[in-house]
Amino acid sequence: MFRKLLVCAVFSASVAAENIPINGTVEGNCIVVPDVSGVYGNPAVDTLSTATADGGILPVVRYDVIIADYYKAVITTPTSFSEAPMLDDVVNWTGGAAVHEVSDPGMSAYDTEKVEYNSTTEFDLTIAGSTWFEMESKAEYGFGKPFPGGNYTAMVEANCIAK
Amino acid sequence: MRSSIFLLLLWSGAVLAHSWTPTYPSFIPSYVEGVHVTNMILLNKRKDVKYYSVDVLTEDFEKVKFVSTSTVYNVDYLQRKSIPIFVREADLPKVMYICSRSEFIKESFPSNKVSSRVCSKIKQ
Numbered sequence: 001m002f003r004k005l006l007v008c009a010v011f012s013a014s015v016a017a018e019n020i021p022i023n024g025t026v027e028g029n030c031i032v033v034p035d036v037s038g039v040y041g042n043p044a045v046d047t048l049s050t051a052t053a054d055g056g057i058l059p060v061v062r063y064d065v066i067i068a069d070y071y072k073a074v075i076t077t078p079t080s081f082s083e084a085p086m087l088d089d090v091v092n093w094t095g096g097a098a099v100h101e102v103s104d105p106g107m108s109a110y111d112t113e114k115v116e117y118n119s120t121t122e123f124d125l126t127i128a129g130s131t132w133f134e135m136e137s138k139a140e141y142g143f144g145k146p147f148p149g150g151n152y153t154a155m156v157e158a159n160c161i162a163k
Numbered sequence: 164m165r166s167s168i169f170l171l172l173l174w175s176g177a178v179l180a181h182s183w184t185p186t187y188p189s190f191i192p193s194y195v196e197g198v199h200v201t202n203m204i205l206l207n208k209r210k211d212v213k214y215y216s217v218d219v220l221t222e223d224f225e226k227v228k229f230v231s232t233s234t235v236y237n238v239d240y241l242q243r244k245s246i247p248i249f250v251r252e253a254d255l256p257k258v259m260y261i262c263s264r265s266e267f268i269k270e271s272f273p274s275n276k277v278s279s280r281v282c283s284k285i286k287q
Contacts, residue, residue, distance in 0.1 A: 031180040034209070034277035061277055070186055082267075155267075155278045161260065162186050162284035 029064075030071040030125075030160035035132060036060035038156065040139075045146035049138040058134040060100055061158045068128040071160050076120045077137045078154035085150035089142035096136055097121040103129035124163075133158075180208040181215075183263045183281035190255060190285070198230075199255055203246045203283065205263050207238040212279075214238070214266040217246060220282070222259040229254075235266060258285050 038059025040048040050056035063073050077095030081087075099111045104127050115122040125131065135156050141147050183205055190199035205215055215236050219229040230249040238244050250258055262282035 029182060029184055029186065030281055031182050031208075032279040032281060033180045034211075034279065038276050059277060061279075064180075153276060155276055157278045157280060159280045159282065161262075161282040 029066045030162075031064040032158050032160050033062040033064065034059070034158070035062045036134075038135065038137070040137075040152060040154075042147070046141045046144050047138065048147065048152060050136055051138070054138075058100075058136060059156055060132050060134045061156070062130055062132045063125060063158075063160060064130050065125045065128055065160075069124075069126050069163065071125045071162055073123040073125055073131070073133065074120060074159040074161055075123075075133055075135060076157040076159070077135050078139075078156060079119050081139075081152055081154050083151060083153035085148040085152075087141070087148065089145050091142075092140045093119065094138045094140075095119055097123075097133050098136075099123070099131060100134040101132035103131070107131050125160075180206075181212070181263070181265060181279040181281060182206040182208065183283060186283055187286040188261060188283050190250060190258075193249055195249070197252045198249050199252055200247055200249050201261070203248060203261060203263070205236065205238055205244045205246055207240060207242055207244075209265060209279070210240050212265040212267070213240075214268070215263045216266050217248070218260075218262045218264070219248060219250060219258055220260040220262060221257050224260070227254050227258050260284055 036057065036059055038050050039057040040050055041055025042048055043054040050058050052058065065071050075097040077097065079093045096116065099108065102108055106127050107129065110123045110131065113124060137154060183203065188201040188203060190201045193200035207215065215238055216234060217231060219227045221227055227250065231247060236244060236246065248261055260282040262280055264280040265278050
């Protein structure tokens with residue numbers, strides 16, 4: 001009797017073991033990674049610029065997308081300082097974003113397909129992987145007016161928006 | 164080979180990343196009549212950021228009224244936080260995005276000067 005029960009138990013256990021499902025889901029996810037700190041160069045008294053030629057350092061942000069065509073990168077360059085000495089004249093801002101490095105050669109097309117408006121650049125992230133974007137930002141003060149001495153900080157906004 | 168490189172990149176980038184999931188959340192009726200709820204997960208892998216704000220937005224990125232446990236969350240480095248979002252049933256047709264944005268204290272702007280925002284889109 002005991003032997004029969006044991007065989008029965010082993011049999012039922014083996015049936016149960018064969019039917020244990022393993023479920024997995026790969027979820028779309030966008031990770032925004034600030035990669036290189038930007039620095040403003042001061043090539044002229046009235047100019048602050050992140051361009052390398054102006055003595056600045058371009059900030060770089062990396063976007064990692066797990067699944068292709070789920071997200072778009074929307075990058076907005078600064079239009080005001082978040083920290084600055086007292087300014088009594090207008091600051092004129094220009095800027096833009098461009099592809100810096102890619103993990104897939106196909107991502108190079110992002111630059112030709114990007115959409116620009118105001119101070120914002122949109123990239124359609126149609127390929128899974130990592131894309132590095134660099135941002136250029138330039139601030140010109142008044143009409144050739146020197147920027148007052150002090151610390152200046154402006155924020156780049158890196159958005160990843162589901163499509 | 165490419166996928167292993169990609170995974171490596173994801174891993175190495177983990178020190179400064181901001182993640183907001185699910186990508187396509189959906190609302191379900193909550194325990195309050197006429198109010199729907201969805202749960203979002205915020206993962207803070209940015210060492211330089213401790214605060215994140217949450218917004219519920221329309222297609223045109225206009226704000227929609229919502230209720231949660233807070234509007235600005237203190238999320239420590241490597242902490243994962245579950246954030247419930249409650250929206251009135253009447254407002255549901257307007258809701259398109261739920262976004263989280265890094266916030267900085269004025270005295271401690273990050274050295275990288277990048278504000279990150281990730282937006283999920285409501286499953287229609």
